[in-house]
Amino acid sequence: MIRLLISDDSAFMRIAIRKMVESHLDIEVVGEAKTGQMCVDMARELRPDVITMDVEMPVMDGLEATRQIMAATPCPIIMLSSLTERNSVTTIRALELGAVDFIAKKSSFVQLDIVQIGADLVEKLRYWAKKKTRLSTLRSFTASASPLAAAKNAPTAPRQLRSVPTQQAAGLVVLGISTGGPATLPHVLKSMGRLGCPMVVAQHMPPMFTSGFAAHLRSETGLDVVESTEQMELKPGMIVIAKGGTDVVVREPFPGKLMLYQKTDANANIHPNADVLFRSAAAASCPVVAVVMTGMGSDGMLGAKDLVARKNGHVLVQEPDSCIVDGMPTSTLNAGLATAVLSPQEIGTRLSRLCATRTLPTFKTSVL
Known part of the structure; x- marks a missing residue:
């Protein structure tokens, strides 16, 4: 069973992500966080297999949450980012800090392609849940250590x-x-x-x-x-x-x-x-x-x-x-x-x- 933690300040997106995965019996949503700080705390408490992370959140944004999680309780993090220039730069930084992947979403809820994003998300969740053991390599990047080590x-x-x-x-x-x-x-x-x-x-x-x-x-x-x-x-x-x-x-x-x-x-x-x-x-x-x-x-x-x-x-x-x-x-x-x-x-x-x-x-x- 893949244990998923959803982190997004939008109630709509949290419900949408849950709907995307709930029909798949091998994926269980173990928690939902609406701030970056909540996500850090829940990651430490729940030890999920994968986290979906929004870029922009109150109290603590997705960048800082990613940095803290990868330092304390490493876990594959998939960023969900709107297709905007500003969010793309932030997503790139999150990937550099240790997030393993990202999914680009349209900025308007009306335009949100639930079917397309859902299929992409489920595929990535299954892939990265299997790769969780490679986090020793991921941590070397986030700690600015040599990937050769x-x-x-x-x-x-x-x-x-x-x-x-x-x-x-x-x-x-x-x-x-x-x-x-x-x-x-x-x-x-x-x-x-x-x-x-x-x-x-x-x-x-x-x-x-x-x-x-x-x-x-x-x-x-x-x-x-x-x-x-x-x-x-x-x-x-x-x-x-x-x-x-x-x-x-x-x-x-x-x-x-x-x-x-x-x-x-x-x-x-x-x-x-x-x-x-x-x-x-x-x-x-x-x-x-x-x-x-x-x-x-x-x-x-x-x-x-x-x-x-x-x-x-x-x-x-x-x-x-x-x-x-x-x-x-x-x-x-x-x-x-x-x-x-x-x-x-x-x-x-x-x-x-x-x-x-x-x-x-x-x-x-x-x-x-």
Whole structure:
């Protein structure tokens, strides 16, 4: 039985969430809190398997409640956030503090899609209830500890890694990431610093969230992090977060000039899609490095396969034991595509090495 604690200051939303789950016999609502402080107290008393957390609440907001719960009585927390710019920034911060997932809801009760949100919520509740034992990893993020610590203490099976011939410095980095991204990506960027080439990130997110995510990363790292726009020219040092709810593709109209276009792929089941991004990058004339990090499913694996077939380049995979969810990196690793398995900080350091500023070849001249 999954023990659920609902935290929302709206009586309507508390009733709505209860209605969403009450027909499922494996889910039991054990408590309802209307302030963040009540949620902290009830989490300590009831020890639920999962908590749904509203962003804006009186007395104590969802951010502070998440921080206190993850510090004292760690539990998977799913944020429910309205599709607004302000709430998206707050949700990103909550995910960085230890919340494991979020569900975007429309701001108007009249518009609330109970059926769609309910199906999404039940799926996430069941998934995260099973993953409760991974909270030792989640706590390392909230305590600002290295995600590598958990990985070093975990047994590692022998892995088959590809070898890559010596190549020029990379001219482009493409990165796919999903659940756990907001807590993990800052570690990569801080250890990476400014690259000598552009980076494009496909972070699974709905519209309205990626702009706030880019702004948050820019503030946290001091790097040039921006949300993608149509026909954006990719320049060295840029870190482009693909706009939520759509896909992006890389094009090279003439040698050395990389452009980014927004194009939703109807065949992709999640957006922004890493496979779509990776496949498009395979056509670039420069060396390309692919990175696959924490997330559910296998997005990025097929795109990395195309990249390897066409360019035989580096594919960096996050150490599964350091992931919030290890589906994406594990699928890439099991496909035999990875050239290295690294912690988030190590990925950043490796990228700074692989993407060192490219220098023009020198030619000897003879004096007659």
